[in-house]
Amino acid sequence: MNHDLILCGWRVRSTLPLPELLPWTGEDRPVDIEIDVANIPVPTVAPTLVLPHSRLWDNGDFLLELDGVGRFWVTQGRQVLVEPATDCPAAGLRAFILGSVLGVLCHQRGLLPIHASAVRIDEVAVLIAGISGAGKSTLAAALGARGHALLSDDVAAIDPKSGQLLPAYPQRKLTPDVLNALQMPHEGLLTHRVGQVKYRVPAFADFSTAPIAPAAVFVLNVSPIGPFGAPQRLSSAKAMALLDRMIYRRAVGHHIQSKLALFSSVAKLSHLAPVYTLPRRKGAPLSELDDFAAQVESCVRTLKSHG
Amino acid sequence: MNGFYWIASYPKSGNTWLRLFLEALLAGSLDINRLKKAGGHAAIRAEFDRLLDIPSSDLTDDEITNARPSLYQIEANTATQPLLRKAHDAWHLTPAGKPLFPPELTLGAVYLVRDPRDVAVSFAHHLTQDIDRIITRMNDPAAVMEPAKLRMQSHLPQRLLTWQQHVQSWLNAPIPVLLVKYEDLLAEPVNRFGEIADFLKLAATPEQIAAAVQAVKFDRLRDLEASNGFAEKPPDASRFFRRGIAGGWQDTLSTAQIERIEAHHADMMRRLGYVSLG
Known part of the structure; x- marks a missing residue:
């Protein structure tokens, strides 16, 4: 029994509830994307691209950061770590998971x-x-x-x-x-x-x-x-x-x-x-x-x- | 480093007229719906989204305003010549406490000011709202153009403050400012437009200035709008180039309306000579 979800055909396992997504009903295959709430380990090396809300490293690792919302780490097209800001409503986090983070996952997966x-x-x-x-x-x-x-x-x-x-x-x-x-x-x-x-x-x-x-x-x-x-x-x-x-x-x-x-x-x-x-x-x-x-x-x- | 010249004003104070003049001068021709040289605007939503690589539709008004100084930094980093940008925002600090228009990226600002009694009449036509409501808005320190209200706009939210505070904010900004009165542009266009071109360090001969002034004569702009339309006209307004005169308020505003505006903005109106001292 699992509570896996489907997004763009990927099998998604998330410790953060994502009520916008439908449950995974496909074959029993490995999870494609894991989403967890965790502290984000920001690399000590300098990023290659720095924008007001986004940082990107040479290997494609990506960090989205919004004051009052939280930080989102996206790596390898298969892992998302979310570090919510204090008091950020969960729905606010999902706005970025299902927007910018989804876009970056697509890029990391060659879509x-x-x-x-x-x-x-x-x-x-x-x-x-x-x-x-x-x-x-x-x-x-x-x-x-x-x-x-x-x-x-x-x-x-x-x-x-x-x-x-x-x-x-x-x-x-x-x-x-x-x-x-x-x-x-x-x-x-x-x-x-x-x-x-x-x-x-x-x-x-x-x-x-x-x-x-x-x-x-x-x-x-x-x-x-x-x-x-x-x-x-x-x-x-x-x-x-x-x-x-x-x-x-x-x-x-x-x-x-x-x-x-x-x-x-x-x-x-x-x-x-x-x-x-x-x-x-x-x-x-x-x-x-x-x-x-x-x-x-x-x-x-x-x-x-x-x- | 290159930076910005802000073409700043409260709405309906001659900003478009000035930008069309600059377009005619810099491009040597004028298609009012396809500006090649002077079409820049400090609050275009699509530019924000493209250069900061984030959909502004996911951001709150405060988050957008906080990110705008970075947008100008990115533009200045890649600019090969001074950038002209229209701005209706007051010169103010973002909610994060930084100047919206960073002084270190600023070469100067041309600040256009117009009699607020004429602004009220023109603004009411522009927004198809009644004049009393506009007068109230012009005295509202919380006034914002194109906030995130009913639907998303093509421009980002722009904080106006009151009319008087708007003028004050630009005149007190720690940057070189050329103050130009709309009424003076009308009375002596060749001299005044020429001073602006000098301030912007545009190498232009008196003949070129005169030709550009001729190209943006009010009747001509009104005819161009009548035949081709004007992309900057709000959908509900009947036309953008309406009267283009100074003092039109005298046959439009009621005594009570005049008194309200003069009371709201007395200090700045006196300072600019729109009402007599005393």
Whole structure:
């Protein structure tokens, strides 16, 4: 009897409760990732990359540090140590385990994490990428309301070897206005971080952990001035350049994986799935959200019917 | 080492006009929706995320503000020439107690100031809010532009303080500051814009200054916005380039509104000559 969990298809054993993840129901095989609460042994050698919240060593070991939250040590793509700050709510720790730490685990394991939400439309994966605030989770939720299950929120992990997307975990992050627009209840939900307005919304319905082929990538482009309209398919050079900018924890990834390895993965993804820019008018009312989602759905279906 | 020139002002005080002038001067042409030389802004969320390699969506407002000085350090480390950055934040210390705009990375600041009675009218149009609410906000020491409220914005939260404190904060900052009044820019654009170019150490001939001033004449900007739109216009505002005059408040504000603004900011308005001494 164990309480192992599944994240991106990995068997995860955690001494810190992670209620966002589903229980491991796969074969009895060795644990892929262990997450423990422990004191973090920071190396005495100098890191190769120093950012305000992150430090990275030559061998790919990674430390994330946030005052009032805690410290997170990620090594070898298989071990995470968490040292919580005094009084940090457990949910605050999980925001970083299921965000930055997940992104770094992907890099350490040679995967391509794209800053994207992903949904399943007719048995294929569709990625919705974009910068913070572009509306990835919002569009994924609107597609959810049209019956398309969530695969990942914010970090979409692609395995360049198999060419498949590895579904992450069944949770969305949504603001109250989007919840209202989609008639989703928000009683009893926790916020993403204390002081933030985004809620964590479970999305267990139809969530499947099985790897799935990506069929299209949409990159949201929010602008106050047009042209607006249908998604625009990009040439392969432009697709690769844009996907490269959408790599999650890109600077850290460049050090862990090398720029060439990541660019090869980007090239592979752009070969497997056409890349579109998806123009969105800044300040567009949420009443237009369903039409916007329908446009994406129809683009994917047209693409599939043309084989 | 290279560093920053901050193009600083309270909102609706001529900052965009000045940046468009600098763009016309430095780029030699002007597409108001694609600034090549003077489009930098100190609080772009996507730049923060990219250079600090962390999604700002996972951070609180205080955590973001605490990390911003490091963002400027990283930018300055790799800069090959002085960096121009628009800033609406007051010059203040982060919650961690460090200057948001590190003096050691600062080459100088052009601080633009405008009569707060005109600012109130313009700000109300910009945010499509009523003027009384704006007047209250301009006197709120806790005022923040684009805080983490209903939805995430393309810019990071920017602390404004009150209008008077905003002006004071930049004038008292331990950096070289060129104070420029919006009203003086309107009255004597060639001279005033020329002084700014000198302060920024831009090698420009009087002819180039005059041509750039011509390129950003208010009527011209209004026409450009009418035909192509303007990316910096808030979605709900009818237009960005609205009147571009000084003293428009006189036919817009009620006596009670004027009295409120003058009472809130009396000291600084006197100091800047917006109301008479005595």
